[in-house]
Amino acid sequence: MNITCARDRLNYAVQTVQKAVAAKATLPILSGIYLSAQDNKLTLQATDYEIGISCTIDAQVAVPGKIVLSGRYFQELVKRLPGETVEIASSTEDRTIKITAGASQFNLLSLPADEFPVLKPLFDKTVGISALTIKDNVLRDLIKRTVFACATEESRPIFTGALLELTETDVRMIATNTHRLALKQSITESTTVNNNVKIIIPSKVLNELARLLTSELPVDVNICWEKSKVAFNFDNVYLESRLIEGQYPDYHRVIPKEFATTATINTALFMDAVERVSLMAKDGEYNIIKFQFNADQIIITSNNPDIGKAYETIPINTDGTEIEIAFNAKYVTDILKNIGASELLFSLNTPLSPASIRPSNDEYYTYIITPVRTS
Amino acid sequence: MNITCARDRLNYAVQTVQKAVAAKATLPILSGIYLSAQDNKLTLQATDYEIGISCTIDAQVAVPGKIVLSGRYFQELVKRLPGETVEIASSTEDRTIKITAGASQFNLLSLPADEFPVLKPLFDKTVGISALTIKDNVLRDLIKRTVFACATEESRPIFTGALLELTETDVRMIATNTHRLALKQSITESTTVNNNVKIIIPSKVLNELARLLTSELPVDVNICWEKSKVAFNFDNVYLESRLIEGQYPDYHRVIPKEFATTATINTALFMDAVERVSLMAKDGEYNIIKFQFNADQIIITSNNPDIGKAYETIPINTDGTEIEIAFNAKYVTDILKNIGASELLFSLNTPLSPASIRPSNDEYYTYIITPVRTS
Numbered sequence: 001m002n003i004t005c006a007r008d009r010l011n012y013a014v015q016t017v018q019k020a021v022a023a024k025a026t027l028p029i030l031s032g033i034y035l036s037a038q039d040n041k042l043t044l045q046a047t048d049y050e051i052g053i054s055c056t057i058d059a060q061v062a063v064p065g066k067i068v069l070s071g072r073y074f075q076e077l078v079k080r081l082p083g084e085t086v087e088i089a090s091s092t093e094d095r096t097i098k099i100t101a102g103a104s105q106f107n108l109l110s111l112p113a114d115e116f117p118v119l120k121p122l123f124d125k126t127v128g129i130s131a132l133t134i135k136d137n138v139l140r141d142l143i144k145r146t147v148f149a150c151a152t153e154e155s156r157p158i159f160t161g162a163l164l165e166l167t168e169t170d171v172r173m174i175a176t177n178t179h180r181l182a183l184k185q186s187i188t189e190s191t192t193v194n195n196n197v198k199i200i201i202p203s204k205v206l207n208e209l210a211r212l213l214t215s216e217l218p219v220d221v222n223i224c225w226e227k228s229k230v231a232f233n234f235d236n237v238y239l240e241s242r243l244i245e246g247q248y249p250d251y252h253r254v255i256p257k258e259f260a261t262t263a264t265i266n267t268a269l270f271m272d273a274v275e276r277v278s279l280m281a282k283d284g285e286y287n288i289i290k291f292q293f294n295a296d297q298i299i300i301t302s303n304n305p306d307i308g309k310a311y312e313t314i315p316i317n318t319d320g321t322e323i324e325i326a327f328n329a330k331y332v333t334d335i336l337k338n339i340g341a342s343e344l345l346f347s348l349n350t351p352l353s354p355a356s357i358r359p360s361n362d363e364y365y366t367y368i369i370t371p372v373r374t375s
Numbered sequence: 376m377n378i379t380c381a382r383d384r385l386n387y388a389v390q391t392v393q394k395a396v397a398a399k400a401t402l403p404i405l406s407g408i409y410l411s412a413q414d415n416k417l418t419l420q421a422t423d424y425e426i427g428i429s430c431t432i433d434a435q436v437a438v439p440g441k442i443v444l445s446g447r448y449f450q451e452l453v454k455r456l457p458g459e460t461v462e463i464a465s466s467t468e469d470r471t472i473k474i475t476a477g478a479s480q481f482n483l484l485s486l487p488a489d490e491f492p493v494l495k496p497l498f499d500k501t502v503g504i505s506a507l508t509i510k511d512n513v514l515r516d517l518i519k520r521t522v523f524a525c526a527t528e529e530s531r532p533i534f535t536g537a538l539l540e541l542t543e544t545d546v547r548m549i550a551t552n553t554h555r556l557a558l559k560q561s562i563t564e565s566t567t568v569n570n571n572v573k574i575i576i577p578s579k580v581l582n583e584l585a586r587l588l589t590s591e592l593p594v595d596v597n598i599c600w601e602k603s604k605v606a607f608n609f610d611n612v613y614l615e616s617r618l619i620e621g622q623y624p625d626y627h628r629v630i631p632k633e634f635a636t637t638a639t640i641n642t643a644l645f646m647d648a649v650e651r652v653s654l655m656a657k658d659g660e661y662n663i664i665k666f667q668f669n670a671d672q673i674i675i676t677s678n679n680p681d682i683g684k685a686y687e688t689i690p691i692n693t694d695g696t697e698i699e700i701a702f703n704a705k706y707v708t709d710i711l712k713n714i715g716a717s718e719l720l721f722s723l724n725t726p727l728s729p730a731s732i733r734p735s736n737d738e739y740y741t742y743i744i745t746p747v748r749t750s
Contacts, residue, residue: 073654073682080651096683104651108683276455276479279448307448308471308483 001065021071022048032068068111122231142173145184150203151177161200161244185364205241259347261320273312278329376440377464396446397423407443443486497606517548520559525578526552536575536619560739580616634722636695648687653704
C-alpha cells in the first residue's frame with residue numbers, strides 16, 4: 001500500500017473509528033485500526049465485536065492495499081503530525097509501515113491484515129433486512145433525550161439498551177432502568193419499509209453514535225437491521241452494533257393516562273434548588289429528597305442527620321390537589337439536565353404512584369419517575 | 376455568630392482555603408473550615424498541619440463568634456448558593472449552623488470550634504524570624520519555572536521540595552530530582568533583612584501558592600520564616616507551610632561552566648518533534664530518545680522493537696562540535712512546556728556529561744539535564 005491524504009481528514013477518520021478499537025483486546029488484532037486503500041479512497045475500520053465503525057476519506061492511492069496498525073499509537077501519532085498531507089506506505093523489506101509528514105518519519109509495526117474481521121455492511125445485502133431513513137438531528141435528539149435513563153449495571157442486560165420502535169405514526173426511543181423511564185417520539189417524514197418494529201440497541205453504542213452525528217446541516221441517516229445486528233450509514237461513516245436480545249417490557253403500562261396534580265415549573269430554578277438540596281442527601285443510602293407541591297410554591301427538603309438539613313422554595317403554578325412526595329434526587333436531576341426546555345410540567349397522582357416530567361412545549365417527550373416510600 | 380456577606384466573596388474565600396482542608400483527616404476537626412467573625416471581618420481557615428491557609432473578607436457582623444463547618448459540604452454548598460448575599464448564623468437550640476441565601480435555607484452540623492488548631496501567623500512575632508518582600512508575579516515565576524523539576528517519590532524527602540535561596544544579588548529557586556535541575560534567579564527590588572538564606576519548601580505547597588498568586592496588578596508578597604516554618608502574606612491571604620529539614624546539596628557543582636556545543640532551537644518545532652518521537656519511546660523502560668546535533672539540523676530518533684521507529688529533523692543553528700546524545704524524553708518535554716520562550720539554547724559537552732537548556736532571552740533561567748548512557 002502507498003497512499004497520500006490530507007492530514008486533517010486522516011485525523012478525522014482515525015478519531016471517528018477509534019472508539020470501536022477494543023480497549024483490552026481479547027484478540028490482539030482487535031486493538032488495531034484496519035486501513036484499506038483503492039479507487040482513490042482510504043477506508044479505516046475498527047471493531048470490538050460489540051460495535052464496529054468504518055470511515056472513508058479521499059486519498060491519492062499510488063498502490064492499493066490493506067494494513068492494520070496499532071489503534072493506540074496510530075491515533076496518537078496522527079493527532080500530532082505536522083504539515084498538510086500524510087503519506088502511508090508499507091515497506092517492502094519488513095512488516096513496518098512508513099508514515100511520512102513534513103520532516104517527520106515513522107515506521108510503525110503492522111499487524112497481520114488478513115486476521116482482521118473486516119465489517120460486512122448490512123446495506124450490501126438485499127434480503128432479510130429492514131431499513132429506515134431519518135435525519136441525523138432527529139436521531140440525535142431521540143438518543144440524547146432518552147439514553148441517559150438506561151440501566152448501567154448489567155444484572156438485566158435488556159435495560160442497558162434503549163428500544164428503537166417504529167409505529168404507524170412515528171419513530172420513538174424508550175429507555176428505562178425500571179425506576180424511571182424516558183420516551184421520545186418523532187413524527188417525522190421518515191421513510192420506513194415497515195412498522196411495528198422493535199430493536200434494542202446498547203446504550204454505549206447509542207452514545208457513541210450521537211457523538212458522531214454532528215453535521216452542520218441535517219443529513220440522512222440510513223438505518224438497517226436484521227435479527228441480531230443494526231447498522232447506521234451517514235456521510236462517509238458506517239457504524240454497526242449487535243442488538244440486545246429479549247422481549248422489551250410493555251412501557252405503555254407505566255405511563256399514567258391522567259394526573260390529579262400538574263405543576264408548571266421554571267427548569268433552571270428547579271434544577272439549582274434540587275441540586276443544592278441533593279447536597280445534603282446524596283451521601284444518604286437512597287439520595288432521597290422531598291417535594292411539597294402547594295398551590296403557588298414547591299417546598300424541596302432533605303435531612304441527613306450526619307450532615308444537616310436543606311430547605312428550598314420556588315414559585316410554581318399548581319393545577320390540582322396539593323401533594324407531598326419523595327424521589328431519588330438523581331432521577332430528578334437527570335431529566336432536568338436533558339429536558340432542553342426552559343419550562344416543564346411535573347404531573348402527579350398519589351405519593352406512591354408514578355409521576356411525569358415533560359417539557360411544557362413538547363408533547364412528544366415524556367419522563368416517568370417512580371416515587372420513594374418514606375416513613 | 377451571625378453575619379452577612381457577599382456570596383461571591385464568601386465563595387472566593389472558601390475556594391482559597393479549601394486546598395488546605397485535610398483530604399483524609401486523621402483528626403476529624405481538620406476536615407473542617409474554621410470561620411471567625413469580628414470587627415466586620417470574616418476569616419476562614421483550614422489546615423492539615425503541612426499547609427495552612429487563611430483568608431479574610433468583609434462581612435456585616437451582627438454577632439461575633441467562631442464556628443467550624445465540614446469543608447466538603449460547606450464548599451459545595453457555597454458554590455451553588457443563589458442571590459447576592461449569604462447569612463450565616465449559629466443556632467441557639469442545637470449545634471447546627473443556619474445558612475440562608477435567597478429562598479435557600481440550610482442547617483449544617485458544626486464541629487467543635489475550640490478543637491480547631493487556629494493558625495498563629497508568624498508575622499505577629501517579632502523575634503527569631505526573617506522576612507522578605509517580593510512581587511507576586513516574580514514569586515509565581517520563580518515557582519512555575521522550577522517546581523516541576525522536583526522529585527515526586529518520597530524516597531528522598533529533600534528533593535520533594537524546592538530551595539528558596541537569598542543571595543546578596545538575587546532571590547532564586549532551585550528544584551531537582553537528581554536527574555534534572557531547574558534554577559530560576561530574580562534580580563528584583565526585593566527587600567530582604569538578610570541573605571545567604573536557604574529554606575526548602577514542599578512542592579505541593581508551592582504549587583498551591585502559585586495557584587493563589589493571580590492578582591491582576593502586581594502586589595507585594597511578604598515572606599517570613601523561622602526554623603521549621605515559612606509563611607506568605609498577600610492581599611487578604613495568609614499561607615503557611617512546614618519546611619523540609621535537611622541540607623540541600625550544592626547545586627553549583629552540577630552546572631557546567633562552559634560548553635563545547637550550543638544549538639539555537641525554535642521551541643515550538645522542537646517541542647512537537649520531541650513529543651512525536653517520544654510516542655515510540657514512552658512505553659519503553661526509560662523513555663529514551665536520541666539527539667544528533669549537526670551543524671544546521673538536529674535529528675531526533677527513537678526505536679522501540681514492539682512499536683516502531685521515529686525519525687525527525689528540525690533546522691537549528693549549531694555553534695561548536697557535532698554530538699550525539701540520549702535523554703529521557705520526559706525531562707526534555709518538561710522544560711519545553713515551562714520555558715516560556717519562543718527560542719532556546721541547548722548546550723552540551725560530551726554524550727555522558729550534563730547538558731543545559733535555557734531561554735535564549737533569559738540568562739537567569741537554567742535547566743540542567745543528565746544524559747542517558749545508550750549501548
